[in-house]
Amino acid sequence: MNKTGIVKITIMLLDSLAILLPIALALNQYGQNIHKLFTPSYEPPKIDISPGRFLGFRIEDRNLYATFEFMNRGEVKVIFESLNAMVYTSKGTPVASASLSRRISLEPGGVENVTFKLAFNTTVWDALTPLLLDENSVELKVNGTLTLGILGSKVIIPVSLPLAISRFELELAG
């Protein structure tokens, strides 16, 4: 064999070694559990937003504002971007639309007041008083989607919030 042939074979052998060596290392490390070699390893950050105290109602003409305290017990900042929902009575009749009064940013470990705005077609009193005829409170349900901002992404989650307003709270808010 001439020198060119020897060089070619040597390079081919070294090339094979460059491929085989990592394979050998991989098998040495994961030989008993090849599946683990291809399994992604990931630990997501904790995302935990939970409502705290209810802080009260406020009425402004056709709008009813309900404020809740929210806590971020997670490890990433969460932004309440928007709420797109309808408000229904206990009989399923839509009476108002619901949205966030403003965008709220919740840092990890932080607590913020989040205000939901319920917009009625008439004044709040005119809308809710008929529902209080024989009852001491009005049972409403807010159904829709809440959009959260997490690290530049939008997460849209369905929400279904029960809301009970007593006659006393309504009078106080007005």
Next chain:
Amino acid sequence: MELVDTLSLNRRVNTLGVAGSLLLLYVVLSDKPWWILTGGSSGERAILIELSPFTFTMEVLGRPLTIPVVFYVNLAAKLSILLAIATTALGSILASKPWSNPMISVKGLILPILFIVGVFTLPQIAQLTVGLSGIPILGESNMRYAFKSGEAEVVVEIPLKSEITIHYWIALAAGIISIPAKILQGRIAKPSKR
């Protein structure tokens, strides 16, 4: 033949081979990504993928995601290219020897081509494995992903942006140089005698 003499410093050294191997060495040692995908907006990053044949970094929501096999694939690529660099550099210095011709490697060109083909297949792989669509190879797009969390359907929307970095183009340039380097080597080296 004047050009051959000039480029080979009077048939002593394959300058194109030396230049190509030095460029390729920079690419390997710099460890920079060739393709980057980021997801998020307003300066925040929900997803980051930095990819090259020699390195792989992935972060989701600020936390690293690792796949063990990728380390070994990167290692194999690195060893293979380092070998190509070594043989090309040595062959370029020993250009006058007829047996040095096989030492000039074109792996430096094959790798960027294979890499870009791999990047083009990524969206299909993501679709087949985890049902993710809308991953841009180059440019921007909006990815929308829906999944069940209990009985509720949660939708995630992430603006994505991807780019091929300058380091890919440097690697490709180094690879392209290997072709005229291989041709030049053949012109410089004298025929071998049995």
